[in-house]
Amino acid sequence: MAMFVHLTSAANAPRVRRSGIRAVSHGQGGVRGVFCFPVLPSYTLTHQWLRELARSGSRGGLVAVQVRLDDGQDVLVGRYGDRARGAQAAVTAVEAVRRIGALEDPRGWEVFVPRAIGPREVHRIRTAPQVAGWRYWPDAHGVRPCTCLGCRVRGEYGSRRLRERLPHPLDGPPPPVKVLLARVAAAGDPGDPAALREALHWFGMRRRGPLAQLARLAGHPDPGVRENLVWAVGRWSTPGVAELLESLADDPHPDVREAVETVRSDP
Incomplete structure (x- = not known):
């Protein structure tokens, strides 16, 4: 059985324990399913998406849901940019773990399960430190943040001060x-x-x-x-x-x- 981690709002934990993880995300080709990441020896890499996902807001922080999938489960695997280009590979769950585990730098990679996760597939739910991982994209640290409409998150902590300090020539802040x-x-x-x-x-x-x-x-x-x-x-x-x-x-x-x-x- 292949082990993966799915990150979700702590407010969803009771529902996940009761009925599993709903297929609400849209993956490559518009298919509905669940995003997750293999459990690797490195704790930081396993939970690398924490800070980026936390940017969109979550009630009570995020929790890590560990799920066990059958080795032959069909999944999509690739880097985050591959999804928009339709370049994610269709492989089995065990092959996705092997591919990502063999990478020298697996940051930014993701696995998409094209279905809901049943409650019996949920191994455990635990809290996770909210400071693990990267924001915006891997290696973004030290790069001037972009304040355009496509990059900024409405209501994000410090976003107003950032837009005032680094106004985008086309995307604001708007004049009075x-x-x-x-x-x-x-x-x-x-x-x-x-x-x-x-x-x-x-x-x-x-x-x-x-x-x-x-x-x-x-x-x-x-x-x-x-x-x-x-x-x-x-x-x-x-x-x-x-x-x-x-x-x-x-x-x-x-x-x-x-x-x-x-x-x-x-x-």
Whole structure:
């Protein structure tokens, strides 16, 4: 039997003991399953994903769930970047342990089980120190952190101070609302498309905003401005967003209609 470790929030421990690990993660090809890592002689390498997973937040910290899988269980194995490229290898569980154990540097590797883990396969659950492992990516220590929208985690400890200290030229922090509204007004009527798209880019980083002052852009002759308006305000909690999206749902340009459909379908 091959032994693996799955890291999860401590709040999930009672449910894991009772009914196992649910297949909620999406692996290569969109398959649902469970991410884990082989138990290696090195404690640090076995729990290397702790600090990175903790960045996304967890109630009560993370716990290590040790699971036993049949040696012939089909799994996917590869480095974290291989998943997006569809380059993870389909092997058996015992072969995944052998491959990772033979690596000179197994940091950043992962195993994906394309199914749920049953309660009888759970060997034990124990607490784990929250300081083991790497953050962002292996060897990231000493590298200037990136504050772009794709890299930062909303609500992460110290993220606001980091963005203020190392502002990204495209991803914030956004200028104040008054400054952005002044830029929209200075763009004219109907307005310079490039200036309006830039202002809408910054508005899109907010959770609420001055919808009444931006609603007129729904009639702008440039379809790029109308599309950017959808992306900027589509996820706002400001009253009136649903009505604005409804008015743009039948826009003559397909890119605008697709943007409306996308923001409506996102949770």
